[in-house]
Amino acid sequence: MERILTKNVGKPNSQDIEVYSGGGGYKALEKALGMKPEDVIAEVKKSKLVGRGGAAFPAGLKWEFTRRESAETKFIVCNADEGEPGTFKDRGILLNDPHLLLEALVIGGYAIGTSKGFIYIRGEYYREIETVEKAVEQAKAKGYLGNNILGSDFSFNVQLYKGAGAYVCGEETALLESMEGSRGCPDCRPPFPAQSGFLGKPTAVNNVETLCNIPAIMTNGGDWYSRIGSPDSPGPKLFCLSGQVNKPGVYELPMGITLRELIENHGEGVKGEFKAALPGGVSSSLLTNLDTKLDYRSVAKAGSMLGSGAVIVINKDTSIIDVAKNTIDFFAHESCGKCSVCREGTRRAREILTRFSNGGGKAEELDLLLELGEVMYDTACCGLGQAAMNATASAIRLFGKEFEQKVRK
C-alpha cells in the first residue's frame, strides 16, 4: 500500500516547508481552493473517511453539519491531545510532518467556512509544539496561512492551544471547555460541537490523523480513497503497537489487517507467549483471537473497540488482574470527576481490584464489577466513563479463573 500518512517520515528535514512543498505539498490546498466548499465536502464524504481519534464518526458528515449551521462565526479545531495509553501516532505526524496537518486544516477551514483554526496539543509534547509553531510561521511566510491564501478570497489563521495534563481533554467537548478557560469537563451531547461548540459557535473537531488523510483525498479523489483497505472502513490506519512486543512502533497499514499480521509481520512477534491484546488502548476490551481483523466493524463484532488503533500486547507471564488494575488506575486518575457514576465507579473498581491484586478479593465482587461496568456504560457522561470498565469486564469474562484464584479463602 502506498503510504499516505507517513510518506514524509524518514525524509531529512521533513518538517521544513521546502521539503514538504518540494514533495508535492500544498498542491491539494491549491486544488481545494479552486473547488466549491460543498464539493470539497462531497469528496470527503465519498471517501468514507471516519474519525481516527476513537469515535469513528464520518468526517465528511461532520464538516457538512458544521457548514450547514447558519451562524456567522465558526471554528475548526484539530484535536492533538493524544493521551490514550498505547497511542503515539499523532506525535509522529506533529514532529515529522506538521505541514501535512496544516494543509489539511486550511482545507477543512475552507470547507466548513471559517477563517479561524486551532490546534490543541497536549502540554507534554514540548518538541512537537515547537515544531508546529515553526511550521505555522513558515506557512505564514509562504502565504499558505493568513490573508488571501494563494491569491483566493480565503483567509485562514491558526492558533495553538496547549493542554495542561488532562487526558479527558481529548474528549471533544471537554477540549472546547478547556479552550474556553473552564475545567475540562465534558458536556452533554446533544447539542454537538457542530451545532454549538467553541464559545457556543459551530465547531468541527477533528483528530490529527483524520485530517492528515484530507490532502490525499483532495489530490486523488474520494472514490480512490474509499477503495483502500476494508470496504466499510476504508483508508490507511496508523496502528500503534506497544506493550510486550519485540518491535513496538507506528505502522501505516490498510484497515482490516489481522492482529496476527500486525504483531508478527511488523512487530516481530510477542515477547514471550501471546495472552491477549487491547486493540484500542486501555479503553477497549481484551481480544484473545489473533485472527481478528483490525477494522471498526470486525473488532466491534469480536466484542471490543478499535478506537484509535492503539494495540497493546500482553504476554502469558503477565497477571491479567494487574492489567485490569492498571487500566482502572488510569481512569480513576483521569476522570474529570463531574459525573457521579464515573468518579465513584472508578473509585470503587480500583479498591476492588486492589483487593484482588493482594489476594483478598470477594467472589461476589466480580459480578458487582460487571454490573458496574454496564451501568457506567449506560449512564456516564462521556466516553471515558462509558469505556472505563471495558478492559476489566473483559478480563473477568475471559480470564475468570485468574480472578477466582485471588478470592480470599
Place this chain on the structure above:
Amino acid sequence: MGISVWRTKVDAIMESCGKSKEALLPCLETVQEMCGYIPQEAITYLRENLDVPSIDIYGVITFYGMLTTKEQGKYVIRICDSLPCHLNKSDGVLGIIENELGIKAGETSAERRFTLEVVPCLGLCDKAPAMMINDKIYENLTDGSIKEVIAELKR
C-alpha cells in the same frame, strides 16, 4: 517571584486573545512555565484583568496535572506508569529513582531540587519504559541509564 517576570508575556496573550476567559489557560501556562508554579499575585492579576472569580481560576489550576500553586523542584521528574510502560517494568524505574533521590512519588526533595511524579501516558509507548524531566524525554530506560541521568542532575 517578581510580578514583572511573567507580566509582559501575560499581557501579550491578553492582547491577542482578548481580555476574556479564553485567555486563561494560555496565561496560566505561561506563568507556570516561567515560575515553576502559579503564585497568588498571578491569580489576582488574572482575576482583575479577565474578570474571572479567583475560585474559578483555582478550580482550573487544580484540575490540570501540569499546573500548580505549590512551588516545585528545579527538576520535575515524570515517570509514566500507563499500561505499555507498566508492561515494560515502569515500577522498576520508580523504585530506582525513589532510592537515588530518597523521596517518594508526589514529594519534593530538600532544597527543592527534585519533584517526583508518577503520570499517565506520555505518548512514548514504543520507547517504554520512559520518563520526562522538565521538557526533556528519556526513553528505553535501563537501570544504568536511569542512574546516569539522576547522577548528572544531582551535580
Place this chain on the structure above:
Amino acid sequence: MVTLTINGEQITVPEGTSIMRAAKQVHVDIPHLCYLEMLEPEYHCRICVVEIEGEPRLAPSCVRQVSEGMKVQTNSARVRRARRMIVELLLANHHIDCPTCERNQTCELLKLAFELGVKEIRFEGEKPHYELDKTSPTIIRDPNKCVLCGRCVRVCHDVQTVSVIGFVNRGLETMVSTFLENGLGNVECANCGQCIHVCPVGAIKEKSAVDEVWAVLADPEKHVVVQEAPAVRAALGEELGLPAGTLVTGRMHAALRRLGFNAVFDTNFSADLTIMEEGSELVKRVKDGGVLPQITSCSPGWIKFMEHFYPDLIPNVSTCKSPQQMFGALSKTYYVEKAGIDPARIVSVSIMPCTAKKFEAQRPEMADSGFQDVDYVLTTRELSRMIKEAGINFASLPDEPAEELMGLYSGAATIFGATGGVMEAALRTAYKLVTGKELEKLDIMPVRGLDGVKTATVNMDGLEVKVAVAHGLGNARKVLDEVREGKSPYHFIEIMACPGGCAGGGGQPISFDLVLRGIRGQVLHNEDKGLPYRKSHDNPSIKKVYEDYLKEPLGEKSHHLLHTKYTRREVV
C-alpha cells in the same frame, strides 16, 4: 410543538422542553438529585437518566430536549437498576450518620435511597476524611457529606453572583471548596446561606447557637431577652406541623416564654425604629443635597457583599443599623434603664430567618451599648428544634403578645420580611416627613411581588420620589452598577440579599422555592392589613422610646446607639 411518547403515552409539548419537564404531563416526577428548578441543569448525578428508543445509552432527562417522535421509557428495569446503583455509589462515599444529622428530615439522598428501593450498599471502601470548614462564624461546610451535585456552586455563582465556592481538583479528589481552600470565613462569602437551601444533604449548615442559648436560659444570673424578625412568624409554623402560609406570631411569643426567655420582645418594634431613623435620614439627604440614592442597610448579607464588591458605594448606604442591631443596643441601655436591671446580666438573643445575622451580631463595632449588643442569633430552624426538644406542642399554644415596651409594632414593620416591605414601610413614613400629611393609599403595590427588580414613583406633594427594590444579589448588581456609573435615577433603593427577601433567608425552613417565599411574604402583608397601626410613626412604643430616651431621630443618642459605619473589604 413536538409530539413524543413517554411510557407509552403520547403527549405534545413546546420545542425545547426537557424530557424531565415533559414527563410531568404523564404524571411522572423523574427522580433526580443535582437538578433544581431555577438553576441551570448540570447533569452531575446521572440519576435522572431515561431510556430513549434507538439510542445505545441512557440519557439525562434534566437537560435532554424532546424531539419529534421520540419514544422514552422513564422506569424500565435498566433505568431503575442504574438509578439504584448510582445512589449506592453516592452512599458508599457519604458519611452516613442520619440519626444525628440536622438534615435527616429533609435529606434528598435519604429520600432517594428509600424511594428507589436501595436495599444494600455493596461497595465497601474508603470514606472521605476531609476537615470541616469552620472558618466562617455563620456557615459550616462538611465535605464528607457532599455529593458533588454542584447546586451550591450554581446558586453562589449564577443567582447570588458572589462566586466564592467552586469545584477544585479532579476526578476522585474533586471537592467543593474556596479559593486556596482557605475557607468561607476568608473569602467574600456574604453569609446569605442560600447554599444551605439548595444543598440536598447535610453538607452545609449554620453554626448553631442552640447549646449556648440553652445554657443561658438555665442560668439564674442571666436575664435573657429575645427579639424575633418578621419573616420568622411567617415560616416557623412549617417546621412545627402547620401548613405553609400560616401566621404564628402569637404562638411564637408563647413558645419563647415557655422556653424560659425572661423578656419576649419583637424585632418589629425596632423595624419601626429603623424606619423613623432611615426615613429621617432620607429626607435629610434629599433636603441637604446629600449622597443619593440612599440604599437600605438592614440586610447583613447585602452589607458584606457591598463591603467587598461595591465599597465605593459606602456613602450611599444608610448609616442606620439593622433592626436586630438597633434592638440589641437598646436592650442593654433603654430596657435596662426602664427595668432596673444590671446590663451585665442581660443576654440578648435574636431569632432570625437569616444566617448573615450571626455575622452581623459579632461585628466588632456592634457594641455601642458597652457590651456586645446581640449575644446570640438563632435561625428559624434552630428555634424550631429547641421547641421540639422542649416537647412544646406548638400548634396548640395560645396566642400571646410580646411585651409592649420593645414589642409593639405597626404593619409597616412586619412587612420588612417580604421583598419591598422595607421600601413600603419607609415610604409611608417619609411621606409624612416630607409633606406633613398622612399617606392615604398605604398599599404600594409596585414594590411588592417576586420580580427581581421592582421600581415605583411616589408623588410627595410635587416631589417625585423614585424608588427601586432588588432581591437576590444577582439582581442587586443590576441596580448597583447603575449607581456606580452615576446613572441611577432613584432616590431610595431597597436591597435584600436573599431571593424573596427575608422570607427566603438562609435560616428559614429549607426550600429554594420562590413561590413558597412569596407565600410567606404575603402572610406578612396580610398581617399588616389587620393591625391597628400601619405606619411606623403611629406606633405608641416608638413614640415612647423617643419621648423617654432617644429624644429625636438622628439625635445624639440615636447617632450613638442606632447608627454605624462600614468597612472596606478585599476581594481575594
